[in-house]
Amino acid sequence: MTESSRRAFLAVCGATAFTGCASLGSQSLSTQSDSADWPLFAHDSKNTGYNSHASGPKSSPTERWRVRTHDLREEFRGYALTPSPAIIGDRVYVGGETFSAHDLSDGSVVWESVGEDAYYGTGFADETLFVATWDKSSETSSISAFDTDGNRKWKQKTGSRRGLAPTIGGSTVYAPSDPKLVALDRQNGNRQWETKTVQPYPTQPSVADAVYIPTGWDGCIARSRKQDPLASVLSHPPKKQWTHDPDGIIRTPPAVGSRYVYAAMSGEWHPDVNPKQPRLFALTSGGKVAWSRPAGTISTTPVVGDGVVFEKTGVFVEKVREAGYVRGRFDAKITAHDAEDGEVRWQRTVDGFGSWHIQPVLADKVLYVPLHEEIGRESRLLALDAKTGETLWNHMLDAPTTHLAVAESTLYVTSYDGILHAFE
Template sequence: MWKRRSVLATGAALSMGTGLASVGAGAAEADVDALPDPTLDPNPELDEDWASYRGDAGHARFVRDGYEFDGESLEAAWTVDHTGSVAVADDTVYTTTADGVVALDAADGTLVWGNADIDAGDPAVAGEMVYLNGGDIVALDREDGSVRWESDLDPGERTSSHTVAYDGVFVVVDGILYALEADDGSVRWQKDTAVVESRNGDERESEFTPGTAAMNGVVYAETQDGVLAFDPATGDTIWQTWHWTGGDAIYATETAVIAELPGEELPFHDAQTGSGLGLVRPYSVGTLGNESVLSAHDYGYGSTSIHGDEYDWELDVTYTYGQAVISGETVYVYFWVDAHNYGDRNYDQKLVALDKRDGSEKWTLSKDDAPVGHIRAISDKTIYVDHDGELVALREETDTDDQPDESDESDENDDTDGGNDEGDGSDEQDGSDDEGGSDEGNEQQDGEDDSDTGEDDSDDGGSGSDDSGSSDDGESVDADDGDVGNGNAGNGDDGNETDTGNETDTENNSDADNVPGFTAGAGLLGGALGLEWLRRKASVDEPSE
């Protein structure tokens, strides 16, 4: 199963005694003299499944103890136009639309606030702020969306996707790795280059390539010559490992680190030491848990165990790709089939649940039957998907029989009210009628719009992605699911600014009484953002194809 048990690292060079006094709540109580340390949570104050684009600070699309969904009962709770990746915290959904950054009530999709002045994506929540990038890093107040601070890095290009962890914001700008203070955006430290020692002992110095991740008390980044782990407080190198060329994204869990690189196979490394653990095929990379890495090639989609072989499996499919989420004991993935496919099309445009141990199918949900699409987030009991430019919140239908009928409260003896059920369930907020049936051509859609640095947001994107823009999940095209078909790394989950499907949410146009972009039950948009919605929607005569 795509494995080669060779050690790619030159050994860990632990930085002793550096400490993490300024790194995260509770860090001072931990033994931080020997990093990496899997007990050090990047954001210990958060108890959320998906507080950052692509999940957490590791950007691995991994929910450790996720809810087990029943696909047969999933329905749309609400929908809203959007253009980027998603973060969810404290019952609030953060994403981007054509009109800027928005915060939505997770219960019904109503607008909490909107900031139309910010062109940024890839939301990541920590403390009192939500952090986004779109060139410079910008921190918005979570309460009202006002700007708390904006970095002054003056990037020549759009920055790579950022990581918020250990009271800092870590980002690569024009080949330089910056650590910014989360509270005010000041530079904690910066590294213009890094020196990596090759297998034969040669030292190579090079700039950083896009993408960062944080886990185990360290920050992971890469150069053209290797993957490195740094102390987030000081920037000291904890370990480094050599590889042949730099990539566009990096992802981490407590056990493994993988970087997207050009080539037919990608190495993944031990998160604690940097030792090489194995190889995976290059497409649909960017999803890993503590036990396995998911990836695809042109003739199969499968799982590779990080240790041993308990999680090794492969689906016999051709030119079928998708950016998965590992949640609990299940792999959830929206599959799409490349136009050149000539084999099994069973999973084309379907949301599929697979057993993470053996790949056996638990359930499937077709785009012809429900508003499914590339997975933007999984949080609590909701799967957020991108369906033709709309963010759809999928939840299991509620049992209305268990809910008291308020209309009968004053008539306790009316047991024969057989017609009383009419109208019940009219406020199910199904939203499915907003989605229309299957959308041909969706296979060409840029995955999740997470343009996650081309990486991540190559969320779906395979390695080799050439988009170094900001990531997923909303990233700027959400590379999240950067559909990679056939060797092309899509701009994935995490690609924010390029998700163009947004402005075509026309399913709601006919209902003048409803707020544009929202299903029944959604509240009114406020201020200039709402007016602009109305203006844009009124100008659309027919649904776009």
């Protein structure tokens, strides 16, 4: 330790003498899992994709309104970079070419903020909106904090070329960045720590009793949510609790249930590269495998609710040559597992619609599943009975889905062509 670091460390300990040094960096375990709104990318910091207070459309949906958030351009290419909305009270907040608030009744603009070249995913906590932004002139991403009237509170660079929707847990904003995870203070944006995530594309962590970070070929890492005093002074990440390395790729955020952490292993885009069978793992709080089941080639984040783990995967079927390119054709496989023992309750396969690996969402015993057929360029939304897997409705879209959210009786859908839809 350098002399300056030692002095800073002693100063921190002195400042916390009445509460104890060990309390530094402690924070609430709030996960927003009981929210009737849709405040985060996958509803809550556990990434469950489940809103227990909502009831979306159970029969063929009607589009109540649509708004355009952006035109398809370089800043938004790739479904991970298309804006994800947050639904709070009577407004929906969404990025795009501006950061805007819309009235839920008709989609009309309440306010909009400009200044960055692109606004990406949005998170909400404590009357504050946190949105990932991109500045072309500096070629870096940032997190900006706004109040609900559109006034900017702070902005902090995360120092990368990609920025995804942040996850908020306790007093920390976790900002997925390329190729690292940056932790910021929720109140002022000050950088708390950062850590490399190994894989070439950023993805959200899951935050519950620990921070669960997917790291590609290095598997899934669990870190403490509390920094010890020295780590805080040096801006080092909290201690690593365990690593789950399945000898494969974990590229999507895990989801946290009442007992287990569910992490999905994926194969490569072309299975010839990695023939190992991908699996869905249920991990204990100590990182031990409670159960695992075979999965498809490419998995999304599991959905967890009502004692069930729903997994959507794309299963590689064949290579297709098209205009000089080789593409893969994937079938979509949706499986409902018992959350305790992994037993398969039901399974559905939709031929050819396994491209685009977007997480489904769950509300009031209905699983809403985004589907896309890359070869024929056909996109659909499928609503399944969560208990039986039976189809409730099947709706065609003009462009593939990039994000889903459900609040009250409305299903909100962002699509790759820059449209935010409200279905009821």
